[in-house]
Amino acid sequence: MLGDGLAPRALCGGNGAPWRGPVTRRGPAMSIYLVTGASSGIGREMAKQLAGDGHTVYAVARRKEALDELAKEAGGRVVPFVCNVTYRDAVHSICLALPTLPDYVILNAGIGRFEPSRGFDFRIHEDTFATNYFGAIHFVDELLPKFIERKSGTFVAVSSLAARRGLPRIAAYGASKAALTWAFESMRAQYSKHGVGFVTVHPGFVDTPMTTGQKGMMFLWPVQRAARHILKRLHKGALDISFPLGMRLITGLLRLLPARLHLALAKRI
Numbered sequence: 001m002l003g004d005g006l007a008p009r010a011l012c013g014g015n016g017a018p019w020r021g022p023v024t025r026r027g028p029a030m031s032i033y034l035v036t037g038a039s040s041g042i043g044r045e046m047a048k049q050l051a052g053d054g055h056t057v058y059a060v061a062r063r064k065e066a067l068d069e070l071a072k073e074a075g076g077r078v079v080p081f082v083c084n085v086t087y088r089d090a091v092h093s094i095c096l097a098l099p100t101l102p103d104y105v106i107l108n109a110g111i112g113r114f115e116p117s118r119g120f121d122f123r124i125h126e127d128t129f130a131t132n133y134f135g136a137i138h139f140v141d142e143l144l145p146k147f148i149e150r151k152s153g154t155f156v157a158v159s160s161l162a163a164r165r166g167l168p169r170i171a172a173y174g175a176s177k178a179a180l181t182w183a184f185e186s187m188r189a190q191y192s193k194h195g196v197g198f199v200t201v202h203p204g205f206v207d208t209p210m211t212t213g214q215k216g217m218m219f220l221w222p223v224q225r226a227a228r229h230i231l232k233r234l235h236k237g238a239l240d241i242s243f244p245l246g247m248r249l250i251t252g253l254l255r256l257l258p259a260r261l262h263l264a265l266a267k268r269i
Helices: 041-052 064-074 088-097 122-132 134-150 171-194 223-235 245-256 259-266
Strands: 032-036 056-061 078-082 104-107 153-158 196-203 240-243
Touching (some): 041 223, 056 064, 104 134, 122 171, 134 171, 134 196, 171 196
Parallel strands (some): 056 078, 104 153, 153 196
16 A cells, blocks of 8 residues: 555644745754654654754654653654544644644654455544545644744645555545545635645555555555655645655556546555
8 A cells, every 4th residue: 555654543632925845933953743643664763853853853653652652762852642633532632732833744644454356444544534535634623823924834735656646455545545636726726825734645656554564555655765766855845745656657657648547456455
């Protein structure tokens, strides 16, 4: 399955000029980041790298033990917040408790489950959208008005190259990521005039607990490389970060195929 380090279920208890890239009030060495899904996978690795680079990180995840370990490793630059992002009230409480309004909000929390070959499991769709889509939108709902008032701030959605075209047994996962991408692209155009940025990230296969033991992981990237690539492109002002190149080309081609040819190929997967 393509995506951000899909951790086990996630995860929490200006001047007004048009926006053209990530916005921060402090500069590279003093930014504050909020990262969801920070207990494992890409989220954890981004939090570690950001803290190592001197940033302050508000690490959000469901598992307290994993967050405490991350905070200990980071030497005081990671502030842990235990929270399940599927609960709007929990996200509201976390946002009220933040010591300072962050500059970047990296919405990485996500889950992914293969669907049954026969039959239909509604619960998979419900749970997947609750985390992958609404788990991100809850933070936008809470923090966007404050970013608009401040005239700066950047939301980063970790979507997936799987959002490019439908494939068997990942209908819920792909649809949730496609919805997230569409929403962020729409809000990017809507709120850029307020100084607020919306960045989309579309990883391919990344070596995380979710992909361990799975076959057919083409162009698999180590999690450290994936996290560093995302942060490097983010700090250079990228609006969309899609990688690796091989999977970008493959999924781009899938988007161009006529429906019947796509069906013929997808049935073989």
